[in-house]
Amino acid sequence: MRELMSADGMAQEERDGLIGRAYYAVAVTYGAVPERDVSSQAQEADVQSVDTSPDIPEEPSMEMSIKAWYRGHHADDPSGEFLHDITFRELDDALPMGSALYPYAGIDSSDVREILFTQLAELSGRSYDDIARAWIGTPAAEARREHEEASIVEESTIEAEVQESADTIGDTASDDATREKTEEGTAEPSRAAEEQGVEKTIAEQPFPDPEVIAEPGSSIPEELAPGAAEGEQEHTVDLSRLDLAADMTTTAGKRAVFQRNLAAVQIANDLEQSGRMATEEELAVLRSYSGFGGIPEAFDTRNASWHSEYEQAKGIMTDAEFTSARASTLDAFYTPPEIIQAIYEGLHKAGFQAGNILDPSTGTGRFLQYMPEDMKRESIRVGVELDLLSAKIARYSSDNARIIQRGFERTRFPNHSFDLAISNVPFGDYIITDTNFTKNYFVHDYFLKKMMDEVRPGGLVVAITSHGTMDKKDETLRRELAQKGELIRAVRLPNQLFAGAGTDALSDLLIFRKRERELAADAPLPEWVHADRQEHTYYHGGEDITSEYYVNHYFMQHPENILGTPSVQRTAFGVAPYVEGHDGKALAEELSAALSSLPEQTYQPSAQPLPIPKEEDAPEKNQPFGYYEKDGSIVYYSPQGEAEARIFDEKTSVQVHMAMQIRDRIRAMYDAELRDCNDAELIQHQTALRELYDSYTKKYGNIFKDTRLRRHFGDDASYPLLTSLEVVEDGELVGLSDIFSKRTIHAYTPPTHADTPSEALMISMQEKGRVDIPYMSSLTDLPAKEIIKDLEYVSIFEDMETNSYVPADEYLSGDVRGRMEKLAQQRQKWQREMEGIAREQTFPIPKLFPHGQSDMDLSMKKLYQVGVSGVRDFTDEEKKDLFRGENRGYFYFVMSHTGEFHQEQYFRFLTENAPEFAQQLNDPLFYLECLRNDLRFGFTVNDTHRIFSDTLNAIGIRESDSGKFITDKMMGFLYQKFSAYQNGAHPEVLETAQLAIDLQEYLRSYDERLKQVCENSTDSLIAYLRNEIGRAEKNYAALEKVKPKELTADEIKINLGATWIPADDIDQFIADTLECRSLQRIVQYAPATGEWRVEKKNHVSSNKVKMYSTYGTQNTSALDVLEAALNHRQIRIRDEEGRVNEKASLLVAQKMDDLRDAFVKWVYQDEDRKHRLVSYYNRHFNNIVPRTFDGACLTFPGMNPAIELKPHQKNAVARTMFGGNTLLAHVVGAGKTFEMQASAMESKRIGLCKKSLMIMPGHLTEQFGAEFLRLYPNAK
Secondary structure (H helix, E strand, O other): OHHHHOOOOOOHHHHHHHHHHHHHHHHHHOOOOOOOOHHHHHHHHHHHOOOOOOOOOOOOOOOOEHHHHHHHHOOOOHHHHHOOOOEHHHHHHOHHHHHHHHHHHOOOOHHHHHHHHHHHHHHHOOOHHHHHHHHHOOOOHHHHHHHHHHHHHHHHHHHOOOOOEOOOOEOOOOOOOOOOOOOOOOOOOOOOOOOOOOEEEEOOOOOOOOOOOOOOOOOOOHHHOOOOOOOOOOEEEEHHHOEOOOOOOOHHHHHHHHHHHHHHHHHHHHHHHHOOOOOHHHHHHHHHOOOOOOOHHHHOOOOHHHHHHHHHHHHHOOHHHHHHHHHOOOOOOOOOHHHHHHHHHHHHHOOOOOOEEEEOOOOOOHHHHOOOHHHHHHOEEEEEEOOHHHHHHHHHHOOOOEEEEOOHHHOOOOOOOEEEEEEEOOOOOOEEOOOOOOOOEEHHHHHHHHHHHHEEEEEEEEEEEEOHHHHOOOOHHHHHHHHHEEEEEEEEEOHHHHHHHOOOOOEEEEEEEEOOOOOOOOOOOOHHHOEEEEEEEEEEOOEEEEEEEEEEHHHHHOHHHEOOEEEEEEEOOEEEEEEEOOOHHHHHHHHHHHHOOOOOOOOOOOOOOOOOOOOOOOOOOOOOOEEEEEOOEEEEEOOOOOEEEOOOOHHHHHHHHHHHHHHHHHHHHHHHHHOOOOHHHHHHHHHHHHHHHHHHHHHHOOHHHOHHHHHHHOOOOOHHHHHOOEEEEOOEEEEEOHHHOOOOOOOOOOOOOOOOHHHHHHHHHHHOOOOOHHHHHHHHOOOHHHHHHHHEOOOEEEEOOOOEEEEHHHHOOEEHHHHHHHHHHHHHHHHHHHHHHHHHHHOOOOOOOOOOOOOOOOOHHHHHHHHHHHHHHOOHHHHHHHHOHHHHHHHHHHHHOOOHHHHHHHHHHHHHHOHHHHHHHOOHHHHHHHHHOOOOOOOOOOHHHHHHHHHHHHOOOOOOOOHHHOOHHHHHHHHHHHHHHHOOOOOHHHOHHHHHHHHHHHHHHHHHHHHHHHHHOOOHHHHHHHHHHHHHHHHHHHHHHHOOOOOOHHHOOOOOOOOOOOHHHHHHHHHHHOOOEEOOOOEEEEOOOOEEEEOOOOEEEOOHHHHHHHOOOOOOOHHHHHHHHHOOOOOOOEOOOOOEOHHHHHHHHHHHHHHHHHHHHHHOOOHHHHHHHHHHHHHHHOOEEOOOOOOOOOOOOOOOOOOOOOHHHHHHHHHHHHHOOOOOOOOOOOOHHHHHHHHHHHHHHOOOOOOOOOOOOHHHHHHHHHHHHHHOOOOO
16 A cells, blocks of 8 residues: 555556555455455355355355356256346345346246245245235335334334333234135225224233133123233233234235234233223224234244244233234135125125024124124124134124134034025135034035035025135035035136235135025036136246146136136146236225126025024033933944934843943943042942943853854944953953952042242143143243243253254254254354344445336336347436436346446436436435446546546456445445545545555454444344344254264275265266266166166276276176166176076176275275265264153053053153154063053143054954053043
């Protein structure tokens, strides 16, 4: 720098060189070497700071080149070569360009765009729909980020008031049917927020017993409406701050929706506690509740940008409510009110005025609320909803409708109880089991089936369902519906129906009228039962691909009932129908028109009004698969609870009656023992049982020998209970079971208190099978934070992949190296996020001209013109519009395709004709922003631009340098200097010598200040990330201590044929050992078949001696020997007559051994290969730490107290329960049967499984059943 300052007469070229070298020296000294691949250097530095496997690919980030990423993940797709070398962040910023994005990024097809958008969504933490919306014209990414930042600032201000207030809230209107829905959504509410703000005090309360139907305003039993728990914090909701019209189309909208829904939960809790009616303002909030579908971010503990919302939800909701809300984040979407009103308008025209109305998946009650007032007033309305939160909201927002919080399959309304069943049915790929049906159905099919059953003949079934109901290839459901109902109208709704909820799904509105009489089995079925096969061909991966899909025949014949433009969209499984149409009010008007043609007499009221729907009593307690007496006759109860008459001869009937008496007496005795009866009562039961048993055996002999009883009573599920009364060994009776003389069942009460967190952990594992922090907190009366503080890093660890706590023995076992690898990657991600936030706060570089929502419409023709001539062919108005801030994305694109002459003319035009823009041309920050977007001007625009260019030259940035390769550090320095200059501190701040001094100081302090902010900042996000990084490091350190010892090359023998050796290494072995040269790969491995293949004709030269003598024979080349060795096969040499030539075969076998020995010596000769293979082996084969299972803490409620499992049996049960797949490889007589039975009972008791399936030889089933009941006398 001194040399530069003293070189007055130096040529400009020499001067520039000195400046560049000076900058380079400064950068090297202070860690800012201006390498072009800055992002990859930073990545390298991050990776070196953590012990990760060398074969982990570079983790994608927003700073990664889209071209490098695409070529790395889609190497076979030539489209990657056409992509421009821009980063994912630049791609994100360019989304508002719309179709101009194609030439800007070098995207040559929609397939490539879709792949890049999907990866961008993953990297940016947004949904694919958010990315697509930004691209097609909604507010761009930058605008959204500004909204988010504004929200965060606002929320941080509100957080100071959280002791008394819960924060803002907002979203769409609310309350329709849905449980687990994968394709449904939400839209805008019908009522706006009142301008007047009303504050209400809200206290969280537990939800009433799900089986109790409480109506708003009714008195709530004291036990169902307790006061706030001691220490429970009250929350205040300022209703005036809620945005009832917000939707999910932007991040800011999502936050408003979340806050609005949270307020609705608080209001419902307050109404539940006080027993009062809701005010109009509160009703507006309750009815705007739209569930948490599409907002999973708020329930993700690892999402730093939503951490504030997560804490609010945890602080306001009860544990049950939080669990309910989190479980609904993927599938809780509700029908827009205007759509519901349009449906009711159509039903009214079709003749339906009032009646018994059922909504079996009511959600928050929208279908019960948004009906005409006279229909609401004259009808009996019943809503059923499984989700706890939704049912609670529905209870207080649907004007005294009857709300049942229970699964639809658990309701017991008689068939024909309703005039209308109407709902947005849930959709999913899970099965609903209902004993009223002879088979199981997927949830959406089940709802339609049961709705059809529960309406009367002539009644209506109206359902919004996934298009799959009508379009799927399987006709089973449609056939069954057609037997009972007529399809009056089907309307295909556009994918945009639920756009306001952030989801895109094709759905249908179906209207059925139940037949007076079912169709005969052989009657012809209507055409809508069938779906027609369609084909669609699209171009992908360089070839045409044809996929099939199905469309219901009804829509092929009635295209007028498709509300939009039908097309096809690609999915993960091929293609599917798609309808492009409107949403909101426009769609409601179209739907109303489509239903206006319903015949007026479609619905006829019944002659006599139906009685008020009332559920039937619970079925008899008689268990299925059992014999019982009914009305003096013996009946057998089927799985559906139906009593089937069984006719026996008189002798058999008496015997079966006696067996039933013994069974019922045993059950009565067990019930008494479970009630903890006294010894006197137990003796009475035992005496009565012994009398019955003695009478039976006196007449029929021992039970285990009674073949008649087995033949006639063996299909009773309790038959093993009878055989368990006798102890049989080797086919002989050796005594009677303990049931006759001892207490074999003890009443069990789960623990309700623990003195310490460690004791609570043991109880949690025993009762829940997992680390359940809220449960442990209730046992100890300690806050969850204290429980975690006491146990974490010693007895429990948080699995940061699943965001759940697990026992230490589970976390510190298994694939430890894999867990360390993922933990290191997560830590790096958090570190980058924290440094990014700190950098923005410490060295802010704001976007001076953010991309907004652009109104410019550049047609493809115009884009083509831009690519050829830049701004030259723009009209004067277009030239002005181009410079506006909201069109800045277009500006950069157009200017980059404009030559210097026309660029100069353009700026002259602006100076002379657009004075409102000319001022920006005198702002050096404008040119800095252009630089950031890789736009440089090779001419001098004005004096300001000259000063800007001179400044860049002074610090070593040349005109040829690309903006995207200039580091954030340099950008921050330039922003500071130009801001100071613009604010009047000129010209001294841009003086060459001073710039060099300031740059040195800036670079020296940059990393230090950044580190200080990361370590000491009180910013909530930085503090959160800093804490998470610290916790991750503690987890990593614990794993480091238990990971297997690294094996060295001397301890790892790599044999020829190991499938994990790369084929390239085998190729190199061939080249080095056989001196075989080839233009193509010689060796290939097929993972699917596990077979190696050696191409023997691909090489162009080889050492013939080694090929046919050293490692081969005259008739068998070394490559043939190699292929056999790789596949662990022997080569048999045969003569012309097919006989094995033992001598020749033995020689080939010797050559194979020689080749294997040569490989073992060769494989470690190269140090790089040695390090790579040893590292791979340790990562993938020396990575498992076995878990030790301890069953000592298991208590086995319900087990016969006379039987005590041995320690190895308890450990085996623990392994089966907590370890997954288990092989009980004990010797004969070690107690495997008891281990299996205890494992099944314990897993069912604590909820680890619903059913256990045990397989054994048929002749052992009776013995196995008897043993089971000896171990667990009261097992069902």
